[in-house]
Amino acid sequence: MLKKISVLFALMLTGPLMPNTMAQTRMDRFIDSLMVRMTLEEKLGQLNLPVSGDIVTGQAGSSDIGKKVREGQVGGLFNIKGVDKIRAIQEIAVRQSRLRIPLLFGMDVIHGYQTVFPIPLGLTATWDMELVERSARIAATEATAQGINWNFSPMADIARDPRWGRASEGCGEDPYLGSAVTRALVRGYQGKDLSLPGTMMATVKHFALYGAAEAGRDYNTTDMSRVRMYNEYFPPYKAAVDEGVGCVMSSFNEIDGIPATGNRWLLTDVLRRQWKFKGFVVSDYTSINEMTDHGMGDLQQVSALALNAGLDMDMVGEGFLTTLKKSLKEKKVTEARINEACRNILVAKYKLGLFDDPFRYCNAERAATEVFTPAHRKEARDIAAQSFVLLKNQGNLLPLKRKGTIALVGPLADNRENMTGTWSVAADHAKSVSILDGMISLAGPDVRILTARGSNLDYDSLFEERAGMFGKSLRHDTRPADVMIREALNVASQADVIVAALGESAEMSGEASSRADIGIPQAQRDLLNALLKTGKPVVLLLFAGRPMTLSWEQEHVPAILNLWFGGSETGLAAADVLFGDVNPSGKLPSTFPRHVGQIPIYYNHKNTGRPLPEGGWFQKFRSNYLDVPNDPLYPFGFGLSYTNFNYTSPLVSNPTPRGETSITVSTKVTNTGAVAGKEVVQLYIRDKVGSVTRPLKELKAFRKISLAPGETKTVSFEITTRDLKFYDNNLRFDWESGAFDIMIGGNSRDVKTASIEWTK
Ligand code: BGC
Helix, strand or coil, X not given: CHHHHHHHHHHHHHCCHHHHHHHHHHHHHHHHHHHCCCCHHHHHHHCEECXXXXXXXXXXXXXHHHHHHHCCCCCEEECCCCHHHHHHHHHHHHHHCCCCCCCEEEECCCCECCCECCCHHHHHHCCCHHHHXXXXXXXXXXXXXECCCEECCCECCCCCCCCCHHHHHCCCCCHHHHHHHHHHHHHHHHCCCCCXXXXXXXXXXXXXXXXXXXXXXXXXXXCCCHHHHHHHHCHHHHHHHHCCCCEEEECCCEECCEEHXXXXXXXXXXXXXXXXXXXXXXXXXXXXXXXXXXXXXXXXXXXXXXXXXXXXXXXXXXXXXXXXXXXXXXXXXCHHHHHHHHHHHHHHHHHCCCCCCCCCCECHHHHHHCCCCHHHHHHHHHHHHHHCEEEEEHHHCCCCCCCEEEEEECCCCCCCCCCCCCCCCCCCHHHCCCHHHHHHHHHCCCEEEEEECCCCCCCCHHHHHHCXXXXXXXXXXXXXXXXXXXXXXXXXXXXXXXXXEEECCHHHCCCCCCXXXXXXXXXXXXXXXXXXXXXXXXXXXXXCCCCCCCHHHHHXXXXXXXXXXXXXXXHHHHHHHHCCCXXXXXXXXXXXXXXXXXXXXXXXXXXXXXXXXXXXXXXXCCXXXXXXXXXXXXXXXXXXXXXXEEECCCEECCCCCECCCEEEEEEEEEECCCCCEEEEEEEEEEXXXXXXXXXXXXXXXXXXXXXXXXXXXXXXXXXXXXXXXXECCCCCEECCCEEEEEEEECCCCCEEEEEEEEEC
16 A cells, blocks of 8 residues: 555656646645635626727826726736837736736737738638648747737637628638647647747637628527537537637627527536636627627626626626626625636636736837747748639639739739738738739849729728728729729730739628628729730739639639738738749638529538439429529639649548548549649548438548659548547437548549448
């Protein structure tokens, strides 16, 4: 017995448990001793995240916020830009408040801080998780140099309705790819340990199902089965939790009739009990108060509902601050729950090292030397070039030759403010590289570039105003449309090739930027049509914050390169790809519909009892439309290259595996073209028979490879029973014996199949 104990003791001293448990005990003791000294008001203060905006240093002490901080009524602040302002407020917290508890400083660092990377949908289109993680690492390096210790990213909301403007902020339509991206972002922001310099706490949002808003209208109702939630919408949030994300943000929408912000099943049963989440939960912006409009009661009622559901921090609404004391008296909430919420927030502050050094994120030297550096900008340029998706390239119009005259036309050709896309709170837009800047600097001596605006964003100036907020206007040109088009045609007439930079402005996607028509606005479409009529070759350089409808463009324009919004280096990255210095390798993370009426459209859909035979057009009494085909314009995973790749049929190591084993599936991929290129090899599985209906295919693995001209590589994937598991009708996560198709290809449509039979 004695021997056993001493072995155990020795193990504790040497084993990996030892430092963690000791650190945990030290932290618990510290927080216990702090909390016994806190008044109820001070505890409620920790749960408060008031609106602060961009506070000016000099006014910090005298502003209302300064007063609240001094009185211990604030747990954190957000979206304050600039290390001096943050330091000034933190000084009030740790020098003038009674218990000197430091503040959290949050921000929406969604795709970069001052060095801006492609919008998250574009980052996802790289299908390169190392790049995604690096972008987040750089974002964290820059943001933490400027005082930020808490990030409101990643957004893990699966989106299958491109009318929803926030599709731009997410990781597309697929749970597997979405989970990979979400994990990479959390790793990038948080690093190995939050106490390390240059790391910040991440927040997975918006929990949950926010991307499934009915009709794609932001903040709208969601309603779905639990089988769908668990199999298709929950995985990316869960992936973030498994990766150790520090914070979860609740969403605006309702789930099963109860808003997520007050939904105990979601925030406690699923998040804490099933997923073992250990961090804290913050509401979205006034989402507690908004439960009154949802019909859940007055501010006191909804605040109690949120706290009891498991929500810890109230963003902006101040319902916790102003009503919970009364609710406690009336026994509508418990002191234990208030303590728990307060502790969750104090633990985050402790883990961030704020109690050791409240100013560790306010490093003037780092702020001056580690933000928007040439090295970061170079990475942003590389990543942007890999996020672009070549949608069409008839007759190898691209890459452009470095000689002759290019007409660069369109309202997005010579604009810097819109390059970063939505949510670029900390960026200096004047420093972004426009398409014109980029092309001029990379074209070389034998190219002449002529430019003309050609059109406004749209004919409707009110629409233009709505689509040009936050200093990202396209600056309305007051000349009549036909005058602008004539000027563009004049420039085009002198050119060998026309590059038309068209599409959405930055703020046509993002929050509260839903669209019913997701095509290119008519004024630009008219310009494009006029340019095509010249008979000269036209390249459409597309700006898109979402999947767009491009059926007309696909039919008439010879080359289409989708740039999404590439970030601060967009112009250089676009020129890299246009001139062929970089071969495009992005693949779509979301299906592009032919027509808005097909929405929701996504590759991993179910069969019906009356499916249309593959490749079929219309059949009566089959599941289809009278007026458009079922299939999308561009499928999930699609993207062309300046070279071609050939795939052999998948080879399976064992077509009849039994039990908890693994098999290997491999394919040979050959670059059959004349230039080097990167290809995303995608593996999909179809579970052919199940106790619940199963999707026609599901992405289960992918790898991005580089191939020299003529080179062949064998790509092997290991498949285990884990890849076959799903939630059944009783929400049991398991796999079932039966036949499976394993498909490999360069997109979700063009695949080669091997069939296997896997038994328990
Ligand atoms: C958005 C969140 C964001 C928050 C703070 C809300 O309106 O929905 O995504 O993090 O504002 O800026």
